[in-house]
Amino acid sequence: MTIESVAPHERPVLPPADLAPMLELSHFLAEHAEPAALLGPDGEQVPLPMELYQVLVQVVGAMREGKAVTIAPLNQRLTTQQAADLLGISRPTLVKLLNENQIPYEQPGSGRHRRLRLSDVLEYKDRRSVERRLRLDEMTRQAVEDGLYDDDGASYRDLLDSARHEG
Incomplete structure (x- = not known):
């Protein structure tokens, strides 16, 4: 997913047609209060900052409910x-x-x-x-x-x- 500086509703990301993986991720996030790490395709791990983890939880929750999501800076x-x-x-x-x-x-x-x-x-x-x-x-x-x-x-x-x- 690429995040661009565009108007908030110009490039919404729709939830996947199959919500099963989103539900699985939602349950995983609900069971873990601490942020995990991102795992790159080469196996490299990078810790996920708490602020980004909180955004991820909100995005997954919205998509689990079938809502489209857009990320925009508050000064947009x-x-x-x-x-x-x-x-x-x-x-x-x-x-x-x-x-x-x-x-x-x-x-x-x-x-x-x-x-x-x-x-x-x-x-x-x-x-x-x-x-x-x-x-x-x-x-x-x-x-x-x-x-x-x-x-x-x-x-x-x-x-x-x-x-x-x-x-």
Whole structure:
């Protein structure tokens, strides 16, 4: 596998069609907390640094789940379309977030094209995930306080419909 300096989603590495070797490697990595060594075709061994070992564990875990993987430096610059794709939102929605100063960006030179750092996009994604979790926890707490979990499904649907019509 060659790692090139390209935009994050331009050269994804797809998981193999046969996931059995990936599952075997995943189990091996799960059983060994310390990094091993790389073994070259000539028998030469090179110790694997812990940081690279941690990346390997994450890559194998993602591929085991059938996900494609791309490796990019955090200072990688993204176009607005690339950032929108990474966040799973439309480009106009991303532009709205940029205009609201939700995510930092740069406009190189006098051009109108914006560029975002991968690290800033990932930070926003993490923030959004935490905010969603907090809102869900609050909604769950409120539902428990309101006794909604004690009602049957039909009563819950009636209450939900009622709340929707009031709003």
